[in-house]
Amino acid sequence: MSKKILIVEDEFIVANNLQLILEVAGYTVRGIAASAKEAQEYIEQNDLDLVLLDIKLKGKLSGIDIARQLRAGHIPFIFLSAYANQAILEEAKTTEPYGFLVKPVREKDLLVALEIAWYLHQHSFESKWRREEQLQKSIAEIMNEGLDAQQSLCKMAKVLQPYIPFDFIVSGMRPMDAQQFTDIGYLRTGFDEYQFIGEKELENIAGLSKTGLQGIMENSVFDNHANIYTYGMTGNVVNNLLQRKLMEWLRMQSYLVFPLSLGYGLSVHYYFYSRQINIYHKEHIALLNRLKICLEELAGKTVYASTSSMLQSATSKKKRGEVTENKLFKDIIGNHHLLLSALDLAAQVAPYNTSVLILGESGTGKEGVAQAIHKLSPRKNAPFIKVNCAAIPATLIESELFGHEKGAFTGAIEKRKGKFELADGGTIFLDEIGELPLSMQVKLLRVLQEREIEYVGGSTTVKINVRIVAATNRNLEQEIAAQNFRLDLYYRLNVFPLTLPPLRERKTDIAPLANYFAQKFCHSLNKPFNGITDSMMEKMYAYHWPGNIRELENIIEQSVVLNDGKSKLELMRSFHGASPGIIANEMVNTFEQVKHIQQQTEREYITACLKKTKGRIRGVGGAAALLNIKPSTLESKMAKLQINRQDFTGSTEP
Numbered sequence: 157m158s159k160k161i162l163i164v165e166d167e168f169i170v171a172n173n174l175q176l177i178l179e180v181a182g183y184t185v186r187g188i189a190a191s192a193k194e195a196q197e198y199i200e201q202n203d204l205d206l207v208l209l210d211i212k213l214k215g216k217l218s219g220i221d222i223a224r225q226l227r228a229g230h231i232p233f234i235f236l237s238a239y240a241n242q243a244i245l246e247e248a249k250t251t252e253p254y255g256f257l258v259k260p261v262r263e264k265d266l267l268v269a270l271e272i273a274w275y276l277h278q279h280s281f282e283s284k285w286r287r288e289e290q291l292q293k294s295i296a297e298i299m300n301e302g303l304d305a306q307q308s309l310c311k312m313a314k315v316l317q318p319y320i321p322f323d324f325i326v327s328g329m330r331p332m333d334a335q336q337f338t339d340i341g342y343l344r345t346g347f348d349e350y351q352f353i354g355e356k357e358l359e360n361i362a363g364l365s366k367t368g369l370q371g372i373m374e375n376s377v378f379d380n381h382a383n384i385y386t387y388g389m390t391g392n393v394v395n396n397l398l399q400r401k402l403m404e405w406l407r408m409q410s411y412l413v414f415p416l417s418l419g420y421g422l423s424v425h426y427y428f429y430s431r432q433i434n435i436y437h438k439e440h441i442a443l444l445n446r447l448k449i450c451l452e453e454l455a456g457k458t459v460y461a462s463t464s465s466m467l468q469s470a471t472s473k474k475k476r477g478e479v480t481e482n483k484l485f486k487d488i489i490g491n492h493h494l495l496l497s498a499l500d501l502a503a504q505v506a507p508y509n510t511s512v513l514i515l516g517e518s519g520t521g522k523e524g525v526a527q528a529i530h531k532l533s534p535r536k537n538a539p540f541i542k543v544n545c546a547a548i549p550a551t552l553i554e555s556e557l558f559g560h561e562k563g564a565f566t567g568a569i570e571k572r573k574g575k576f577e578l579a580d581g582g583t584i585f586l587d588e589i590g591e592l593p594l595s596m597q598v599k600l601l602r603v604l605q606e607r608e609i610e611y612v613g614g615s616t617t618v619k620i621n622v623r624i625v626a627a628t629n630r631n632l633e634q635e636i637a638a639q640n641f642r643l644d645l646y647y648r649l650n651v652f653p654l655t656l657p658p659l660r661e662r663k664t665d666i667a668p669l670a671n672y673f674a675q676k677f678c679h680s681l682n683k684p685f686n687g688i689t690d691s692m693m694e695k696m697y698a699y700h701w702p703g704n705i706r707e708l709e710n711i712i713e714q715s716v717v718l719n720d721g722k723s724k725l726e727l728m729r730s731f732h733g734a735s736p737g738i739i740a741n742e743m744v745n746t747f748e749q750v751k752h753i754q755q756q757t758e759r760e761y762i763t764a765c766l767k768k769t770k771g772r773i774r775g776v777g778g779a780a781a782l783l784n785i786k787p788s789t790l791e792s793k794m795a796k797l798q799i800n801r802q803d804f805t806g807s808t809e810p
């Protein structure tokens with residue numbers, strides 16, 4: 157059926173031209189709105205499949221305002237703009253558009269953008285619906301298991317986490333009996349690990365006596381409708397004493413409360429707390445409302461029925477630890493909430509064929525997450541093929557990816573399969589996708605659309621069934637603005653973005669990672685592990701880790717190699733170019749400053765390694781090996797940071 161489109165454009169000639177193109181392509185143009193007001197009238201009629209939306213409109217309201225309305229109504233839209241500078245892109249991005257076209261728009265670009273927008277819309281809608289159905293089923297299963305309140309909240313926490321992220325979840329009866337604390341809480345301590353928090357645990361954490369806690373409970377008032385709160389000065393200020401104290405004790409930044417009535421004036425309140433600010437939205441409340449019947453039934457069966465037995469079972473569970481092993485991501489160490497949020501997303505998307513774009517600085521573990529997504533998918537028994545787009549010379553990349561015929565170019569002595577074909581049935585991991593030359597981006601886009609590849613130098617076409625996981629440490633939006641990356645490819649790949657935090661933003665993971673690597677290297681070198689000295693730990697905490705986990709891994713390896721096997725591990729080199737004070741002092745206010753510092757530290761780190769190797773990049777003991785990256789990756793970084801190898805060839809070791 158022909159899709160119905162609205163054109164929101166105040167330039168008459170542009171709008172007519174668009175209408176002509178769209179009608180020839182088989183779309184039904186519902187109308188042309190020359191102002192935001194007219195656009196709103198069309199939207200209210202509620203009969204649109206897609207909207208083309210000019211950002212700058214005459215009058216008070218802009219295309220951005222209309223975009224927010226379309227988003228709320230789940231109508232996909234594509235922005236049209238005469239400019240594509242960073243500021244406009246940033247503003248447009250906040251509305252999560254399905255595409256962005258720069259005027260004047262070429263016919264082909266317009267039709268491709270519309271096709272992709274429709275595909276993304278269908279996809280996100282369908283997968284959202286499927287995931288919600290799965291969630292309802294999981295809650296129903298918990299209900300039928302005959303568990304007590306504590307057990308069911310623990311299970312509920314695990315199934316709800318991907319949908320409503322939290323670091324601490326609480327459920328409790330309201331009104332509260334100040335003489336008897338019966339709230340049940342679970343604190344997230346790992347990817348799939350939760351620790352029970354009841355009355356005793358709270359008293360310990362807060363350093364309070366039983367009467368102290370009772371005093372707080374007596375002075376607390378409770379919401380009777382769903383609400384979102386933020387700790388601190390902005391947003392919905394937390395007035396409720398118990399909630400405010402909980403946030404202080406557990407260093408939470410925001411929470412969502414969702415009350416469920418059980419009748420007779422009683423209700424069960426669910427609280428979701430997060431260490432991230434502004435994480436909760438109306439959409440989370442809307443989801444909880446859709447789950448309300450299930451949740452009410454579950455609450456009635458569990459919390460209401462078992463308040464008296466709670467304390468007793470709480471103590472026994474505490475003794476057992478209630479800690480489950482993280483089986484899903486067993487090679488990914490760390491339990492910082494920023495890492496766990498990224499892993500939640502990975503676990504959510506893994507079972508589907510959806511393309512995933514993993515973002516994050518170099519060395520943050522993008523490849524490990526890509527592998528985990530593959531292992532958690534139904535494709536796990538088929539190949540996982542990695543392609544480092546930065547490491548392959550531009551002239552060879554096409555044949556590397558798609559294969560070549562015998563004699564296709566000098567040196568092609570026989571027909572050879574490309575990585576896409578090798579990955580058939582499995583996953584292809586396109587690492588450093590931001591480095592892909594523009595000419596290859598067009599070809600990759602065609603493969604993603606048509607799901608078939610063409611050998612270089614011949615007519616062989618092969619149908620492929622491959623899931624794409626791509627990664628980059630570049631800011632692709634900036635690359636698009638600089639015309640280094642194609643917008644249409646970006647939208648194809650960016651179906652499910654996932655960002656890995658840099659190590660300096662999750663310093664609590666330094667100790668577990670350091671211990672993990674130390675044990676690994678001690679084991680492989682057959683040395684006993686005697687621990688890590690406090691001074692090494694302190695220095696590692698103070699450092700800002702431009703090379704992230706890869707750098708930490710290298711440092712631990714050096715320490716293990718040079719350790720005598722009797723004493724604790726000591727730091728065996730000084731950190732180069734360390735300027736942790738800048739970050740620790742929180743003098744960084746803007747993203748640009750962060751980027752600047754990041755580039756500066758990366759530059760200093762590479763420079764220090766090049767000094768050490770006297771400018772040698774390749775081979776054993778070369779700078780690339782020291783940094784544990786491919787020589788070609790190092791070369792491209794050096795070019796980007798304007799580091800000249802020749803400057804180091806004559807220098808002496810520091």
Ligand SMILES: Nc1ncnc2c1ncn2[C@@H]1O[C@H](COP(=O)(O)OP(=O)(O)OP(=O)(O)O)[C@@H](O)[C@H]1O
Nearest residue numbers: 487488489517518519520521522523524629705706
């Ligand atoms: N959470 C983690 N737990 C254990 N090891 C990790 C973790 N994250 C990364 N590593 C290790 O750190 C090293 C670098 O990780 P990886 O190669 O996945 O990073 P990357 O983000 O893909 O880097 P690049 O952008 O340079 O390709 C690897 O040896 C990896 O095993």
